[in-house]
Amino acid sequence: MHLTVPERAFRAILACAITIAALLAATLHATLSIPTDLPDVVASATLIVRGRVVDTRAFTEIANGPVVTAVTVNVTETLKGSADRVATFRVHGGALGRYRQVVIGSPTFAAGDDAFLFLKRAPDGVLWPVGMGAGVYKISAASGPLVVNAPVVAGVTATVGAQIARGDTRRKPMGIGDFSGVVKLLMASSTGGGGVVGGSGPLAPGVVIK
Amino acid sequence: MSVPQPARAIARLIAAMVVAAPVMTSAYLTLGTSANGRSVPTRWTSAIKYFVTNRSVDGVTAAQLQAVVTQSFGTWTAVPTATMSATFTGFTNAEPVRDDGVTVIGFQSHPELERTLGVTTFTLDRTTGALVEADIFLNSLFDWSTAVNGETNRFDVQSVITHELGHLLGLGHSLLGETEIRPTGGRRVLGKSSVMFPIAYAVGTTQDRVLFDDDKAALSVTYPTPQFLQNTGSVSGRVTLDGVGIFGAHVVAFNTKTQELVGGFSLNAKGEFTIDGLTPGIYVLRVEPLDDADVSSFFEGDAKVELGFKTTFHSKLVTVPSGGFGESVEIPVTRK
Numbered sequence: 155m156h157l158t159v160p161e162r163a164f165r166a167i168l169a170c171a172i173t174i175a176a177l178l179a180a181t182l183h184a185t186l187s188i189p190t191d192l193p194d195v196v197a198s199a200t201l202i203v204r205g206r207v208v209d210t211r212a213f214t215e216i217a218n219g220p221v222v223t224a225v226t227v228n229v230t231e232t233l234k235g236s237a238d239r240v241a242t243f244r245v246h247g248g249a250l251g252r253y254r255q256v257v258i259g260s261p262t263f264a265a266g267d268d269a270f271l272f273l274k275r276a277p278d279g280v281l282w283p284v285g286m287g288a289g290v291y292k293i294s295a296a297s298g299p300l301v302v303n304a305p306v307v308a309g310v311t312a313t314v315g316a317q318i319a320r321g322d323t324r325r326k327p328m329g330i331g332d333f334s335g336v337v338k339l340l341m342a343s344s345t346g347g348g349g350v351v352g353g354s355g356p357l358a359p360g361v362v363i364k
Numbered sequence: 365m366s367v368p369q370p371a372r373a374i375a376r377l378i379a380a381m382v383v384a385a386p387v388m389t390s391a392y393l394t395l396g397t398s399a400n401g402r403s404v405p406t407r408w409t410s411a412i413k414y415f416v417t418n419r420s421v422d423g424v425t426a427a428q429l430q431a432v433v434t435q436s437f438g439t440w441t442a443v444p445t446a447t448m449s450a451t452f453t454g455f456t457n458a459e460p461v462r463d464d465g466v467t468v469i470g471f472q473s474h475p476e477l478e479r480t481l482g483v484t485t486f487t488l489d490r491t492t493g494a495l496v497e498a499d500i501f502l503n504s505l506f507d508w509s510t511a512v513n514g515e516t517n518r519f520d521v522q523s524v525i526t527h528e529l530g531h532l533l534g535l536g537h538s539l540l541g542e543t544e545i546r547p548t549g550g551r552r553v554l555g556k557s558s559v560m561f562p563i564a565y566a567v568g569t570t571q572d573r574v575l576f577d578d579d580k581a582a583l584s585v586t587y588p589t590p591q592f593l594q595n596t597g598s599v600s601g602r603v604t605l606d607g608v609g610i611f612g613a614h615v616v617a618f619n620t621k622t623q624e625l626v627g628g629f630s631l632n633a634k635g636e637f638t639i640d641g642l643t644p645g646i647y648v649l650r651v652e653p654l655d656d657a658d659v660s661s662f663f664e665g666d667a668k669v670e671l672g673f674k675t676t677f678h679s680k681l682v683t684v685p686s687g688g689f690g691e692s693v694e695i696p697v698t699r700k
Contacts, residue, residue, distance in 0.1 A: 191551050198478075220461040220485075244476075246483070249490060253463075256486040258395075258531050259562065261660040276476035285479045287660030296668060303671055306656055308545040315547050317554060320614070320652040321675030323700045 191312075192305035196340040198284045199272035201235035203227070204293075204330070207267040208240075212248030221255040223248035225263045227271065233337050243273050243281035261287040268293040270302065270333065293330060301327035307336060394586050395486075395534050397493045404493025406486060407534040407586050412437075412450040417470025418457055421504045424471075424521060426455060428510045429502075433469055436526045439575060440533060445584040445592035445641075448533065460499035461485050467532070469525075471508075472501035481506060481564055482524045484531035500528045507567075514570040523565070523572035530560050535582045537562045537662050539614045539654060540627050557625045562661050577624040581641030592641070597684040600638040601693035602630070603651050605673050609635025612659075612669030613697070618648040620681070629654075629662075644686040649678035651695050673697040 196202065205227030212223045226242045247257035261283060263269075272289035273281040283289030291302045304325035308314045311324040328336070395406035416430040430452060437450040453466075460468045461483075474480065480503055487496040502508065502524060509515035510522065541561030542554045553563050556571070558578040565571055575583075584592045603613040613630040615637045628639040652675040654662060659669050676697045684690050 191545060194550060214463075218463040246477075247485070252490055253496065254488050254490050255461075255463075256397075256488060258484050258486075258536075259480075259658075259661045262664055274476075274478075280476065282476040285658075286477070287658040288479070290660065294668075303659065304655065306545070306551070308549065312545055312656075314545050317542050317544050318551070318656045319675070320654075320656055321673065321700070322655070323674065325655045325671070326700045327672055 192307050192336070193340050193343070195272045195284045195289055196234070196337055199234060199274055199289065201237055201241070201273040201275075201281065202233040202271070202337060202341075203229045203235075203237050203241060203273070204231040204233070204268070204270050204334075205229045205241060207263045207265050207269070209265065210248075210263050212250050214250070220246065221248045221250055222246055223263070227269075231334070233270075233334060234341060241271075241273075241281065243271065243283065245283065246286075259286050261290045268300075270330075270337070291333065294327075300330050302330060302333040304328050305333075305336070307340070310336060394582060395531070395536050397488055399489075399491060399493030402493070405534065405586070406488070406493075406495055408448060408495065412448070412467060412532075413453045414450060414467040414469055415453050415456040415458065417459060417468055417472075418455040419471055421471045421508060423515075423518060424508045424510055426470075429469075429471070429521060430455070432510050432522045433525055433529075436522055436529050436573075439526055439573065440529055440583060443575065443580045443583050445580065445589055445596075446587040447589050448583075448587040460501040462499070463487065463497075465497055467498050469500045470502075471504040473504045474501070475505055477503055478505065481519055482528045484528045498532045500525070500532060502528075514568050516568045519564070519567050520570045520573070523559075523570055526573055526575075527559050530579060530583075533583060534586050535560055535579070538578050538582070538627055539652075539657065539662070540576070540578050540616070540625055543656065558627070562657070577622075578626045581626045581639075585641045594687045595644075596641050597644050597686055598638055598640045598689045599642060599647060599649070599682055599684050599693070600636070600689055601649075601695060603635040603637060604694060604696050605635075605670060605699060607696075609633055610670035610673070610697070611635070612654055612663060612671075613637070613673070614652050614654055615639060615695075616650045616652070617642060617682075617684075618650070619643055619645050620648060621645050642684045644684050647682045647684055649682055649693065649695065651676045651678070651697055672700050674700055 207225055207227050209226040210223050212221055214221055222244045224242055224244055229237045229239055229241050246260040247255045270291040272284045274284050275281055293300050293302055304311050306312050312318050397404050418426045420426050434452055441449055458464055458468050460470050460472055482502045484500050486498045489496055507518040508521050509518035514520050538558035538560040540557035543551045544554055545551055553565055558576050559572045560579060599617055603610055611630060611633055616627045617639050618625055622643055624643055626639055628637050630637040653671045653673055654669055655671040663669055678695045682690055682693055
């Protein structure tokens with residue numbers, strides 16, 4: 155059965171329920187933070203490159219150990235740090251023979267993938283994406299020109315101090331030049347200590363459950 | 365108790381690398397894989413038997429971790445509309461994420477995962493899609509607590525373990541949560557309607573110990589009791605953009621009477637979605653893009669998730685009957 159009602163009524167009902175939940179949570183937990191916005195990723199990365207994947211190789215470092223995949227890219231642009239023409243980083247999980255180890259939240263790659271990569275060296279010197287998939291922005295040409303999914307950036311694609319609204323028209327797929335521009339803007343901003351474009355506060359550290 | 369070391373790893377290392385169909389988060393909040401052209405849900409077909417690594421960290425002993433894991437498993441197994449069970453088998457010196465054929469939960473240090481509290485891993489047989497083992501580690505890079513009311517500046521073991529056990533049981537991430545950007549930078553969670561929302565509350569909070577309707581529905585769909593199938597209903601339909609189905613649209617069903625919120629995704633190129641496990645009643649449907657989250661945390665690999673549309677409410681209320689599907693709906697969305 156379908157009942158036709160005004161969309162405004164729908165919005166009021168759902169907005170009310172969600173707002174109540176949000177207010178309760180905010181009251182109980184006033185200092186919550188997460189790192190998946192691009193400013194934090196940019197600040198944390200020691201190497202930011204655009205690269206095309208030329209090889210993926212799964213392996214284990216010890217017998218019966220965790221499977222990791224080494225991803226090798228041809229570097230086509232370096233935005234932060236210093237990179238050779240080829241860079242290799244690792245991601246958790248991968249397929250070896252008959253079995254595959256799946257790590258929830260870990261990005262996967264295939265030869266030919268073109269992506270912006272935000273990488274950081276672990277204490278042992280190995281490069282990993284910052285925040286698992288949060289440090290990977292794949293480039294797509296599915297609908298014509300090369301585009302990247304728009305990141306959440308305060309003051310650019312989201313409003314500071316307001317709930318991040320899904321469907322926000324500011325977060326359209328971005329051209330790669332625009333994306334690079336945002337990253338450079340954030341780099342300039344972060345060197346000044348700001349986590350928000352044009353802002354002045356420190357970046358809030360946080361964590362993600364994967 | 366020690367864990368046996370099978371020879372599976374050896375076979376794995378010497379076997380030829382074969383490209384198999386990708387694993388993807390699929391089919392309504394649950395995990396699955398594709399093997400030999402068929403979809404195989406990632407679920408347990410018998411009681412789960414798990415070990416806990418005999419390692420303490422600052423603030424939490426192995427025994428305390430085990431007690432919390434048992435409690436969190438109890439949270440999931442107490443869902444009356446689902447039928448599954450888990451048994452603690454013993455402490456072990458084995459590490460999580462080892463190819464040993466058994467399920468191990470414990471602390472492990474991962475400095476390369478500086479933003480990740482906990483991780484669940486699966487080993488799957490690529491030829492059959494069968495679940496071989498699953499493990500969980502909590503990242504000992506962080507400070508942890510098992511205090512009943514939480515502890516300032518320490519993450520709550522029970523909250524994070526409850527989330528990870530959801531994965532271990534076969535559930536993927538849920539998008540039922542809201543965040544904001546703080547004036548000083550960085551994001552924070554405003555509220556959640558699922559413990560499977562992938563972004564953590566801050567240190568000291570214990571809010572993720574309790575399941576929501578979305579979590580219970582997902583678990584019950586994966587391990588249903590006969591009564592669950594009889595007493596709940598489903599809504600299904602298509603999400604279209606410019607008349608063409610889209611993949612990866614998040615569809616939220618809101619029960620106008622009970623205020624139950626359950627989410628799902630359109631999971632094929634036709635834009636088709638199904639949300640099972642709904643309390644019969646009248647629902648509002650909302651469709652929104654996954655444009656504020658890490659897409660790879662929900663869908664794997666080359667999944668072409670459509671993000672370029674506006675949040676849209678279905679123009680009609682939908683009635684969900686008991687024990688079946690209501691009328692299929694089509695929800696057109698507009699480009700940003």
